[in-house]
Amino acid sequence: MAATFFGEVVKAPCRAGTEDEEEEEEERRETPEDREVRRQLAGKREVRLLRRQTKTSLEVSLLEKYPCSKFIIAIGNNAVAFLSSFVMNSGVWEEVGCAKLWNEWCRTTDTTHLSPTEAFCVFYHLKSNPSVFLCQCSCYVAEDQQYQWLEKVFGSCPRKNMQVTILTCRHVTDYKTSESTSSLHSPFLKALKTQNFKEPPCCSLLEQPNIVHDLPAAVMSYCQVWKIPAVLYLCYTDVMKLDLITVEAFKPLLSSRSLKGLVKNIPQSTEILKKLMTTNEIQSNIYT
Amino acid sequence: MASRYDRAITVFSPDGHLFQVEYAQEAVKKGSTAVGIRGANIVVLGVEKKSVAKLQDERTVRKICALDDHVCMAFAGLTADARVVINRARVECQSHKLTVEDPVTVEYITRFIATLKQKYTQSNGRRPFGISALIVGFDDDGIPRLYQTDPSGTYHAWKANAIGRSAKTVREFLEKNYTEDAIANDNEAIKLAIRALLEVVQSGGKNIELAIIRRNQPLKMFSAKEIELQVTEIEKEKEEAEKKKSKKIA
Secondary structure (H helix, E strand, O other), X not given: OEEOOOOOEEOOOOOOOOOOHHXXXXXXXXXXXXXXXXXXXXXXXXXXXXXXXOOOEOOOOHHHHOOOOEEEEEEOHHHHHHHHHHHHHHOOEEEEEEEEOOOOOOOOOOOOOOOHHHHOEEEEEEOOEEEEEEEEEOOOOOHHHHHHHXXXXXXXXXXXXXXXXXXXXXXXXXXXXXXXXXXXXXXXXXXXXXXXOOOOOOXXXXXXXXXXXXXXXXXXXXXXXXXXXXXXXXEEEOXXXXXXXXXXXXHHHXXXXXXXXXXXXXXXXXXXXXXHHHHHHHOOXXXX | OOOHHHHOOOOOXXXXXXXHHHHHHHHHOOOOOEEEEEOOOEEEEEEEOOOOOOOOOHHHOOOEEEEEOOEEEEEEEEHHHHHHHHHHHHHHHHHHHHHHOOOOOXXXXXXXXXXXXXXXXXXXXXXXXXXXXXXXXXXXXXXXXXXXXXXXXXXXXXXXXXXXXXXXXXXXXXXXHOOHHHHHOHHHHHHHHHHHHHOOOOOHHHHEEEEEEEOOOOOEEOOHHHHHHHHHHHHHHHHHHHHHHHHHHX
């Protein structure tokens, strides 16, 4: 115990242990209301993986149900736009399921009736080769939901003979370098790979002390632990909203083994990308 | 690429750039195209109409604005910045008229707008205006004028110029096609403006707006029908020119 300048008595931190341990234990005991609130919150934040047609939850993880040899994950709107224009338009992709989740970053408050356009974590497989999987994830997956997401998608015992490719973006202000920032030409690509990924990546590797965050980091950690060959392509950009130049920064990946064979008509894809950008722009009244 | 410190305020970078001003010029390129032509007896302003949302009132989305009875301007860039600049210019036009009992010259009001823009590149805590403007009109001496201003606060007189999204393409077209013959006739000057816009505008005449000022006459905005007529004439002339070409080759 200690007295402050204003005369109140406060508990001073003591490494020998506190005198009033019993008091503390009582405070730590949960009331039924606390438990109920915690249970409801956990329910709200649950990650649900739903089948496409029936909209029922999958009993097993996605990759246990649908074995996959190639898994490409796009996280963030620019990465999603890149895969939409270049990969999804070059073949027939069938939606397999979607992951519905809610957290504080979601703009909608009604968690029971999330519409398909808001879910934005959709899984597709290529009709001509169903072992090729694609995930378009535009929503933010919070830290406490990432483990659930991994469990529901990859499962607890994943197959090792698949290759995972992740595409995502990060703001260039997060990039730490000893070079002068005026020599940085953003957007630029950096790669991070797991030990079992033997191919050379399409760009230079991410240098220390830079780290990867959020869902891409969770997936990479998972792949490293389970010895799955995986590569992450991280685009550092100064425009976080949907931007043509940022999306085009992913173009070197079109020659990588992960995407080769999945991309057919590049000029047409470029046109589709431009259209995607202009539809976003027309709604804005900022410029005349 | 600029150092992070040069983005917040308008200060010089180590190599002498004002990055905020340069970025403001990029904002101008996000606006739709506007073209201005100075003829012998007419000044023409043509703009690419911005696509309007379904429920939006079209009349409230205007790129060509009158500053006074004898001066008008078209802009490209940030809509809100344009509104502020136009209001200040209009007030200045009336203030000038009341003070010296003469209407402003086109050069005077252009200089006023340019000075205003320059002030915002040198003030603390303010950002430059993100618009370029094409200012046209006739002075009392009856001479037609066309000026262009940009976010840095510079202004120059032009015979013909374009600003906005595809300004480079339109300017190249004008450099090839602006001849004394092309502007000798009022109608030819109008056609030149429309032809320049048709190079870059999608879906033709429907997306073009045109305004002209003739000597001693007020500003005239063309109706959609009048523009359609001009576009039809231009297309006819194009076809005839192509037929002649193919005959020559044959």
